[in-house]
Amino acid sequence: MRNKLDNLAIRREEDRYTSLEDFGPAKLEALEDKVKKSKYRCLFHIQPKTGLLNDPNGLAYFKGRYHLFYQWFPLGPIHGLKHWYHLSSKDLLNWKDEGLFLKPEKDYESHGIFSGSGLVEEDRLYLFYTANRRDDDWKRISSQSMALMNDKGQAEKLDQPLFVFDHPGYTSEIRDPKVWKEDGFYHMILGGQNKEERGRALLFKSKNLYDWDFQGDLRTRLDDFGFMWECPDLFSLKDKRVLIFSPQGLDRRGYDRLNIYSSGYLVADKKDLSEDFNHGDYRELDQGFDFYAPQTFNDGKDQILFAWMGLPEISYPSDEDGWAHILSLPRRLDLRKDRLYQEPHPNLLDLRKNEKIFEMGQEKIEIGNYCELELVFNKKTSHSFSLATRDEGSLDFTYDQGLFSLDRSGFGRDFGGDFGYERYAFLPEIETMRIFIDRSSIEIFINGGESVLSSRYFIDDKDLFLINQTSDRIKVKRWDLV
Numbered sequence: 001m002r003n004k005l006d007n008l009a010i011r012r013e014e015d016r017y018t019s020l021e022d023f024g025p026a027k028l029e030a031l032e033d034k035v036k037k038s039k040y041r042c043l044f045h046i047q048p049k050t051g052l053l054n055d056p057n058g059l060a061y062f063k064g065r066y067h068l069f070y071q072w073f074p075l076g077p078i079h080g081l082k083h084w085y086h087l088s089s090k091d092l093l094n095w096k097d098e099g100l101f102l103k104p105e106k107d108y109e110s111h112g113i114f115s116g117s118g119l120v121e122e123d124r125l126y127l128f129y130t131a132n133r134r135d136d137d138w139k140r141i142s143s144q145s146m147a148l149m150n151d152k153g154q155a156e157k158l159d160q161p162l163f164v165f166d167h168p169g170y171t172s173e174i175r176d177p178k179v180w181k182e183d184g185f186y187h188m189i190l191g192g193q194n195k196e197e198r199g200r201a202l203l204f205k206s207k208n209l210y211d212w213d214f215q216g217d218l219r220t221r222l223d224d225f226g227f228m229w230e231c232p233d234l235f236s237l238k239d240k241r242v243l244i245f246s247p248q249g250l251d252r253r254g255y256d257r258l259n260i261y262s263s264g265y266l267v268a269d270k271k272d273l274s275e276d277f278n279h280g281d282y283r284e285l286d287q288g289f290d291f292y293a294p295q296t297f298n299d300g301k302d303q304i305l306f307a308w309m310g311l312p313e314i315s316y317p318s319d320e321d322g323w324a325h326i327l328s329l330p331r332r333l334d335l336r337k338d339r340l341y342q343e344p345h346p347n348l349l350d351l352r353k354n355e356k357i358f359e360m361g362q363e364k365i366e367i368g369n370y371c372e373l374e375l376v377f378n379k380k381t382s383h384s385f386s387l388a389t390r391d392e393g394s395l396d397f398t399y400d401q402g403l404f405s406l407d408r409s410g411f412g413r414d415f416g417g418d419f420g421y422e423r424y425a426f427l428p429e430i431e432t433m434r435i436f437i438d439r440s441s442i443e444i445f446i447n448g449g450e451s452v453l454s455s456r457y458f459i460d461d462k463d464l465f466l467i468n469q470t471s472d473r474i475k476v477k478r479w480d481l482v
């Protein structure tokens with residue numbers, strides 16, 4: 001079984017820079033067939049046809065459509081030669097497959113196209129990305145680059161990258177441009193690392209999108225906060241500035257920061273970017289097992305977030321089927337008392353079909369494996385219930401004395417166990433929960449997005465059952481989503 005797949009998909013680190021051309025269309029088609037048969041495929045999440053998906057990139061609302069790109073290594077479930085894959089949609093629900101968008105073509109892109117963002121300006125969609133090349137000593141040289149989307153939806157690249165950042169105060173780990181316009185200038189924020197190997201967010205400024213001047217670090221109070229910051233995203237919300245970023249190398253802290261790498265945010269007053277970034281505490285965005293590299297954009301109405309529902313350096317059971325990872329569902333952001341709330345994008349309500357209303361008791365209730373549940377709790381202080389399978393264990397939800405926990409030990413296939421089997425969220429009380437279940441993924445939104453937990457799971461059986469472990473009644477609504 002394993003050998004068969006190894007012939008089909010690229011799994012070995014030393015083969016990770018194989019190009020699509022060298023792999024060839026026949027093998028790719030065979031791999032696609034293999035992936036189609038995977039029992040873990042989702043029905044309403046964005047997932048790769050083959051190979052590995054990671055960060056959402058280039059998010060934009062342009063000429064009446066949403067554009068979304070993602071990091072993609074087509075040839076197997078490993079972090080190989082990265083491309084951007086393109087999808088577009090009118091409603092964030094039904095996605096048109098627009099095909100490959102950015103592929104490594106130029107010398108300075110020979111070792112992959114990394115993450116970046118979109119900017120709509122004067123009727124054009126600009127895409128910013130990090131292009132990588134490895135030199136003879138295998139040192140990575142990262143160039144910050146730009147492409148335009150032409151009328152046919154194809155990428156038109158510049159002949160040269162915008163710039164290569166080379167500065168004595170920083171290492172060569174620098175990537176993931178996010179660009180926006182403010183006060184008549186274009187601004188770019190990049191993830192990076194200083195010479196002391198501490199994570200930093202670096203600011204650049206331009207008058208014309210082509211010539212960029214370094215402005216220094218974003219002046220946060222987080223001097224020693226992980227060794228590298230990836231995917232920074234700085235935006236305004238309700239008169240505040242929010243920095244979202246993915247710091248690597250944070251120490252675990254009590255019930256927090258349990259994943260291999262964290263993703264979180266800082267909220268600060270809106271001042272000039274050259275001033276101190278006067279922020280409150282770092283908070284994680286999502287308390288689930290599988291969440292990283294989120295990116296947001298504004299569609300003229302809302303600040304919307306997508307994230308990679310996966311993490312680096314962890315093997316997932318779907319790897320055996322030749323593919324890995326999905327994107328999160330879209331979330332609408334709100335800021336209340338300096339805290340980000342993330343609710344499922346309202347368009348997701350349109351997916352609801354066949355409403356059923358019941359109370360969760362101690363007898364099993366079958367809910368299938370593709371649905372939305374809405375739970376309303378009468379008693380707000382303690383609960384315990386499970387999503388159970390016939391004989392592959394259960395996913396257990398517990399809320400007691402202000403601590404919510406999600407336990408996936410013994411639920412289906414074992415993976416990611418080096419980082420523990422429980423995740424937690426602190427909540428003064430629990431009133432409601434919306435749960436999206438899509439075959440191998442679960443997203444749990446508590447109290448309208450006060451806390452969110454996103455996780456993958458891998459079970460054979462298609463049926464899931466709800467069981468209340470205590471005697472209090474929990475009101476449930478259930479909808480089919482497909």
Ligand code: FRU
Pocket residue numbers: 054055071082114115116130175176230231292293312
């Ligand atoms: C985050 C990340 C980015 C990088 C991309 C490469 O997951 O490591 O920093 O641009 O993935 O795929």
